[in-house]
Amino acid sequence: MIKAPILRATTLRGEAFRAIRKEILSGQLAPGTKIVETDLAMRLGVSRNPVREAIGQLEQQGLVVSIPNRGTFIIQPTPEQAYDMFLLRAYLEHLALRLIFTKSEKDSLAPLAEVVEQMDDLVNSNQEFDGEAWGRLSLLDTEFHTRLVQASGSTALLRAWETASPTDIIFLYDRSQKGNLSSNRSEVEGMVSRHRQLLRAMQSGNPREAETELRHHFMTGSRGSSVSLDEASMTLLGWDNSVDGWSDGKV
Numbered sequence: 001m002i003k004a005p006i007l008r009a010t011t012l013r014g015e016a017f018r019a020i021r022k023e024i025l026s027g028q029l030a031p032g033t034k035i036v037e038t039d040l041a042m043r044l045g046v047s048r049n050p051v052r053e054a055i056g057q058l059e060q061q062g063l064v065v066s067i068p069n070r071g072t073f074i075i076q077p078t079p080e081q082a083y084d085m086f087l088l089r090a091y092l093e094h095l096a097l098r099l100i101f102t103k104s105e106k107d108s109l110a111p112l113a114e115v116v117e118q119m120d121d122l123v124n125s126n127q128e129f130d131g132e133a134w135g136r137l138s139l140l141d142t143e144f145h146t147r148l149v150q151a152s153g154s155t156a157l158l159r160a161w162e163t164a165s166p167t168d169i170i171f172l173y174d175r176s177q178k179g180n181l182s183s184n185r186s187e188v189e190g191m192v193s194r195h196r197q198l199l200r201a202m203q204s205g206n207p208r209e210a211e212t213e214l215r216h217h218f219m220t221g222s223r224g225s226s227v228s229l230d231e232a233s234m235t236l237l238g239w240d241n242s243v244d245g246w247s248d249g250k251v
Contacts, residue, residue: 026135082171
């Protein structure tokens, strides 16, 4: 297990929040795990107060849940819950994509390119993908889509996305569902390829191409098709009709 960092004395709540959130999204704190404040505080090198405050913030984002008389646990979404959040996440990222193409900043996609490079480095430096490597890939996946939404320039949209996205990401990277983690190199390479293709489509400057690739991204089964969207979902989102709204690279 990766050793938790000892936090600095400044902005402890924020740092505790980021540290715990990272452990959740990487799978180091698995879905269903009970949170013990004293243990977390000891590992992070802080008092219980910033940990308690961070847990409250994580609960607001839907990453943890408090159960009366039992304690606080990492959220363990069902396939149905993960699908619902995946559907919402697709809607939000679709909106983000449309906003990106209304902007003229040419370097807004540079942060996404950096993440794809890190994904490539991860694949090239690991012959087999164990739990730790999958955890790193989970964090990079989250970072890519976070930066996609950030590129829209909408802070309100980013707040909504940060609330919606972690549930299905936790489900996708739940190691207890993964089986033999070391035997899925082809799956890893496919995931990295899909992110690379989406980035290239966005860099092309052609909004129709980018939207088509984002559509494909959400329809392609991740984690053995455990969560993906079908044609009926796309009809529900109105995705097929929206492409007709593009004109000369603008909405």
